[in-house]
Amino acid sequence: MRATLMYSAGDVRIENVPDARLIEPTDALVKVTRAAICGSDLWPYNAMEHDETGRGMGHEAIGVVEAIGADVRTMNVGDVVVMPFAYSDGSCAFWPRGAPHFVRPGGFFGTGMSDVGGAQAEAVRVPQADGTLVVLPVGEDDALMPSLLTLSDVMGTGHHAAVAANVGPGKTVAVVGDGAVGLCAVIAARRLGAEQIIILGRHADRIALAREFDATDVVSERGEEAVERVRELTGSFGVHSVLECVGHGQSTETAISIARPGGAVGRVGVPQEESIPASQPAFFNNVTVSGGPAPVRAYIEELLPDVLEGRIEPGRVFDRVVGLDGVPDGYRAMNERKAIKVMVQP
Numbered sequence: 001m002r003a004t005l006m007y008s009a010g011d012v013r014i015e016n017v018p019d020a021r022l023i024e025p026t027d028a029l030v031k032v033t034r035a036a037i038c039g040s041d042l043w044p045y046n047a048m049e050h051d052e053t054g055r056g057m058g059h060e061a062i063g064v065v066e067a068i069g070a071d072v073r074t075m076n077v078g079d080v081v082v083m084p085f086a087y088s089d090g091s092c093a094f095w096p097r098g099a100p101h102f103v104r105p106g107g108f109f110g111t112g113m114s115d116v117g118g119a120q121a122e123a124v125r126v127p128q129a130d131g132t133l134v135v136l137p138v139g140e141d142d143a144l145m146p147s148l149l150t151l152s153d154v155m156g157t158g159h160h161a162a163v164a165a166n167v168g169p170g171k172t173v174a175v176v177g178d179g180a181v182g183l184c185a186v187i188a189a190r191r192l193g194a195e196q197i198i199i200l201g202r203h204a205d206r207i208a209l210a211r212e213f214d215a216t217d218v219v220s221e222r223g224e225e226a227v228e229r230v231r232e233l234t235g236s237f238g239v240h241s242v243l244e245c246v247g248h249g250q251s252t253e254t255a256i257s258i259a260r261p262g263g264a265v266g267r268v269g270v271p272q273e274e275s276i277p278a279s280q281p282a283f284f285n286n287v288t289v290s291g292g293p294a295p296v297r298a299y300i301e302e303l304l305p306d307v308l309e310g311r312i313e314p315g316r317v318f319d320r321v322v323g324l325d326g327v328p329d330g331y332r333a334m335n336e337r338k339a340i341k342v343m344v345q346p
């Protein structure tokens, strides 16, 4: 089958690899009908050391079940399924709200760290299929596919930022970052009843979409100036909830600095540094700093009805569609900020 392999920074190739296949009785084999390139794929795209064998890329997908292992109970061959970016058996003793994925066995797709391949491919082996996949009540070419695909990562991740930052009715919210996750975080904040939603970003196309998703204010400054602007917009207090959707030291520092006393920061941008900045403002303002990888599988059940009934349209973050051959160009376009998010139709 054909799949996307990354060999080093900037070196993405489409190659023939051994067919994905069932290995464990709890596996499903999924023919990928839609996949996506993620902002987090751009971290290795900019920094990966050379890897002889190449890393199978992609962790967001929708597909059709082609085969199931003997122990799989909740799906049948032919079902259309959405695949969260992490696999798990669905039981997690560590998460009180029942949102799994740090369970063992479990792991992430498209990291090159296991015998699980990537989803930017013709097919993918899904371990722990019952705990991982969600069967969708639609056909494989349904018009809702772009929005359904965001449930595998970016919409669930934006929602997680909002949950971690305690967004609720009447709250003031700031979203740091105007990538696909930041845009979904705007949707999530609105959905949870936020009154004011300030987006911090500087790309005209992304800001325009954020406005359509109901962002009320835009701050395009950075650093200290951004902090000043947010204070001006919030009666000098800062916001109740900050949704940090970038992961850089500077964006995290800004995020903590614009939270009002007693406010909260929900971090979903993968941190690129070892330590969290702005420790003293966080301490003296009693700011809660929370967040992490989103338990996307658990959120699918909450978000799916809103997608199916058209109340939210996170699929609008996709502004380019490519076949597998177009994947290397898709990485380039996202890296150069010429595309917000790229959908792949293998």
Ligand SMILES: [Zn+2]
Pocket (backbone or CB within 6 Å): 037, 038, 039, 040, 059, 060, 085, 153, 154
């Ligand atoms: Zn992703």
